[in-house]
Amino acid sequence: MIYSENYWQEQIHRIMPELEIKDVDLFQEGLVNDVLIVNRKWVVRFTKTDYGKEMMALEARLMRFLNPMISINLPYPAKHEDRILVYELLAGEDFVRHDWHKATDAQQVEIAKQLGTLLQELHDIPIQDPGWEIPLTLAPVTRETWLDIFERVQEKVCPILLPHQVQWLSNLFGSALDQKDFFDFEPAMIHGDLGPYHLLYDRDTQSLNGVIDFAMAGIGDPAADLGSLISYYGETLVSKLRPYYSHYDALLQRARFYAEAAEVHWVLLGMESGEDYWFTSHLGEAKDIFPQS
Numbered sequence: 001m002i003y004s005e006n007y008w009q010e011q012i013h014r015i016m017p018e019l020e021i022k023d024v025d026l027f028q029e030g031l032v033n034d035v036l037i038v039n040r041k042w043v044v045r046f047t048k049t050d051y052g053k054e055m056m057a058l059e060a061r062l063m064r065f066l067n068p069m070i071s072i073n074l075p076y077p078a079k080h081e082d083r084i085l086v087y088e089l090l091a092g093e094d095f096v097r098h099d100w101h102k103a104t105d106a107q108q109v110e111i112a113k114q115l116g117t118l119l120q121e122l123h124d125i126p127i128q129d130p131g132w133e134i135p136l137t138l139a140p141v142t143r144e145t146w147l148d149i150f151e152r153v154q155e156k157v158c159p160i161l162l163p164h165q166v167q168w169l170s171n172l173f174g175s176a177l178d179q180k181d182f183f184d185f186e187p188a189m190i191h192g193d194l195g196p197y198h199l200l201y202d203r204d205t206q207s208l209n210g211v212i213d214f215a216m217a218g219i220g221d222p223a224a225d226l227g228s229l230i231s232y233y234g235e236t237l238v239s240k241l242r243p244y245y246s247h248y249d250a251l252l253q254r255a256r257f258y259a260e261a262a263e264v265h266w267v268l269l270g271m272e273s274g275e276d277y278w279f280t281s282h283l284g285e286a287k288d289i290f291p292q293s
Contacts, residue, residue, distance in 0.1 A: 008036060012044055015084050032215070037089060043075070045085045053083050055215055058135050060085055062214045065130065066189070070121050072114060073200075073210035090210040092200025097286060099201050100237055107206045108240065114208045115229065116244025123188040123222040123247060137220030139192035140265070143183040150177065153264055156271050169264060176257050183254070185221040192216030194228040223251035227258025234288025256289050 009021055016038075025037040032052040036044040047056050060080040067074050079086040093099075103111060127134055140146060150173045158166050176182045191198070193216040200210040226248070229238045242248045263282040270278030 095201035112240035116241035137218035141221035223254035226255035234286025
């Protein structure tokens with residue numbers, strides 16, 4: 001639904017009555033939230049659905065829980081009320097592969113250290129008896145989930161693929177699903193969606209400045225986070241994290257599966273939802289996965 005500028009100003013003043021509104025940028029492309037950037041200082045999110053309301057409450061709690069234990073900048077809720085979440089805007093642009101290639105060798109080492117440290121800190125967070133029930137991640141990480149995805153892919157996606165693509169899918173999913181213990185993992189706190197749009201990059205200092213959007217976060221397979229980075233940046237970049245992330249070798253095989261399976265999963269979701277942009281979500285990725293060792 002399209003609302004007037006006055007409507008949005010009224011909504012902002014409802015939760016921040018003392019704020020002088022100088023400018024507002026509105027983003028309504030999301031499926032779950034309308035997002036306003038106010039005075040280039042505040043992020044104000046309004047959820048559109050009852051499901052989004054529950055997700056927002058969990059995300060706000062996760063932000064408060066994670067902040068003291070993660071060294072890189074994370075959003076922190078300034079206000080959270082029914083269907084509204086407010087936090088300070090973190091500076092930075094989407095971290096894309098071009099940024100990595102433009103960085104000097106020394107700056108690449110520092111970026112790799114930042115990413116590796118992020119994974120290490122996040123995945124080592126104590127999740128036993130935190131005093132509240134940490135949610136399970138919304139990212140697909142169990143054998144049962146991926147078996148269901150593969151069955152839907154065979155039914156809906158394979159009929160429009162070329163024979164060599166069907167063979168690629170059969171090899172990819174078959175090698176994972178034929179191993180009963182392939183998806184066994186030690187549960188950890190994960191982000192669940194570590195893409196370029198959630199990693200903030202300062203192009204002046206050529207370093208990472210923050211991580212945002214914990215809507216998919218929760219307890220899950222840490223290999224999913226490593227797989228997301230491989231999917232978007234390739235192993236040529238991600239292998240540089242190895243000295244700073246002690247779980248790298250143990251998770252690599254599953255991470256490679258997640259990296260390759262993600263693109264066909266998004267095609268499936270596009271077909272099932274009718275949202276065209278899901279089909280193009282993995283354009284421009286690295287497609288850079290080392291041979292299995």
